[in-house]
Amino acid sequence: MKTNDTPFAGNKRKMEATDLLKRVRKIEIKTRGLSRHIFAGEYHSAFKGRGMAFSEVREYQYGDDIRNIDWNVTARFDHPYVKVFEEERELTVMLLVDVSGSREFGTSLRFKKALMAELSAVLAFSATQNNDKVGVVLFSDKVEKFIPPKKGRQHILRVIRELIEFEPEHTRTDVSAALQYFTSAIKKRSTAFIISDFASPPFEHALTIASRKHDVVALRIYDVHEKEMPAIGLVQFRDAETGQCFWADTSSPVVRRQYRQHWDNMRRTIDDTFRRCGIDNTFIRTDEDYVKPLIKLFKQR
Secondary structure, three states, X not given: OOHHXXXXXXXXXXXXXXXXXXXXXXXXXXXXXXXXXXXXHHHHHHOOOOEEEEEEEEEOOOOOOHHHEOHHHHHHHOOOEEEEEEEEOOOEEEEEEEOOHHHHOOOOOOOHHHHHHHHHHHHHHHHHHOOOEEEEEEEOOOEEEEEEEEOOHHHHHHHHHHHHHOOOOOOOOOXXXXXXXXXXXXXXOOEEEEXXXXXXXXXXXXXXXXXXXXXXXXXXXXXXXXXOOOOOOEEEEEOOOXXXXXXXXXXXXXXXXXXXXXXXXXXXXXXHHHHHHOOEEEEEEOOOOOHHHHHHHHHHO
């Protein structure tokens, strides 16, 4: 008899499924509340529709733009009629979520992975409140999974489940790969949130192309100890993306200063990239509340 056919294996699978459902439900309860009571208005005003869509035809009134006259209807009724347009609110929202090895890092409140899942959920439920479609690109240094845009609660719950349990094939990060796939796969203008720590090779070219066609927003996830190394003596570090291990004397002020300089240099490089591409972005830390930076980002738009 195969091992995975034993009663023990079956019970284990049931326990894992039950645990997953509990975790999904917990995220749903928290993020749906936030999206409904906090983010709904901010999201609606921050992210506009694709343009003006035809609504109806009505009789011409003094002051109407003659360019909007519907000549076919006017000829039929021998009286001028104009086309009325309104903003087309429905959007396609794409979540480009980093699932590389570095998302498994976190030293205080939670791992990056958990924060990314919550952020994705609150954005997805905010989009649903606005009657928008939501799609997902999960990426490492390649596109690991594509979930086409759809509406509805069940679709959002599927997205949350994938974010919780998905296991990528690769561990490294390449934002360019995700952007190139996204630009190719989504033809109509959409709003795209890139949720990543951006520990990636240069991606400015792909970002420039994507931002010409779509409204791109970056959520930059980080842990406080990626910025500041704690003084805890001789420690072995392992790079989650490359697997490389090395020792460092964290009690050394020189080592800690070099560590901080590396962070500052990387941050400036990414800052410059987003500024040149005109990309709205914000930092969100794993041990802090993400509500304030998200609302601030929405209001700035």
